[in-house]
Amino acid sequence: MFGPRTEAGVKWLQTRAGVPADGPWGPATEAAYRDLAKGGAIWSDGGLTTVRSVLRQQKAVNSLGYLPKLTEDGLFGPQTETGVKWLQTRVGVTADGLWGPDTETAFPRFSDGPNLTVDGDFGPRTIAFTQRAIGVTADGVWGAESKRALQRHLNTWSNAGLTVDGDTGPNTVKALQRHLMLMTGTKLTTDGAWGATTTRALQTALNQGRF
Numbered sequence: 001m002f003g004p005r006t007e008a009g010v011k012w013l014q015t016r017a018g019v020p021a022d023g024p025w026g027p028a029t030e031a032a033y034r035d036l037a038k039g040g041a042i043w044s045d046g047g048l049t050t051v052r053s054v055l056r057q058q059k060a061v062n063s064l065g066y067l068p069k070l071t072e073d074g075l076f077g078p079q080t081e082t083g084v085k086w087l088q089t090r091v092g093v094t095a096d097g098l099w100g101p102d103t104e105t106a107f108p109r110f111s112d113g114p115n116l117t118v119d120g121d122f123g124p125r126t127i128a129f130t131q132r133a134i135g136v137t138a139d140g141v142w143g144a145e146s147k148r149a150l151q152r153h154l155n156t157w158s159n160a161g162l163t164v165d166g167d168t169g170p171n172t173v174k175a176l177q178r179h180l181m182l183m184t185g186t187k188l189t190t191d192g193a194w195g196a197t198t199t200r201a202l203q204t205a206l207n208q209g210r211f
Contacts, residue, residue, distance in 0.1 A: 004182060008210065009101040052099045054080065060107055061087045092118040092204035094185070106208050116203040120196030129206045147172075154179055173198070183210040 010029070011021040019028045052060070055074040061083035062069045070083050084103075085095040091106040116129055124140030131138040134149040144166040151172055154160040160175035170192025177188045180201040188201055205211040 008105075012101050012105055052104060057084055057099050064090060090118070091115070092200075092207045102208070115207050118200050118203045118207070120200045120203075122194075122199045122202075126199065126203055126206075130202065130211075133206060133211045150176070158182065168194070176202070180205055180211075184208065 007023045010025055011023055014021040014023075014029055053074065054076045055072060057076075058070040058072045058074070058080055061080070062072065064087055066083050066086055070080055081097040084099060085097050087107065088095040088097075088103055091103070093102045093106045116126055122142075127142045127146070128138040128140040130150070131140075131146055134146070134153040136146050136149045147166040147168045148164050150168065151160070151162040151164045151166075154172070154175045155162055155164070158175060158179040160172075160179070162172055162175055173194045174190045174192045176194070177190045177192075177198055180186055180198070181188050181190075184201060184205050186201040186204060188198060202211070
């Protein structure tokens, strides 16, 4: 099923392959992909396909301070898998041990600049990141204008049909939860209650640039 996550993955691959990142997989993308694969940019080991070599995965895990450090030997064993899962949890993607497009996108966002810790705390830093994403002053204070901007954002990007009144009640929160599931694939209960699980999904979306 071709949805937003698949489209984002195709655009990521197109950018990596050096063709216009427009989403559709046409002849130019197919040719560039084949050249990319021949050049060793996509690896396969025993049926496991990844977009980053095992050695580079190990280096990435170690660069975030994983202890005890992985042996950088290019061999994918249980310790490396555990380390990759640790990294995935830290950068806010599914911790499945497979270094795919989501991990490849989230890792540099996390390591190259200030990112959110995915801890479920809707505090000033998470609020400021959210405010930047929805286009209001990033002052870390969740006031009426920020709430209205969130409603406008959900109306624009998820066709939520919300009344822009600054009331982030159950209807707005349900729309937020549906939007987060659509953008990140996170499984949420659309119960209209903004708790730690919803905030973690929001932090993940913000880190991935998918909000």
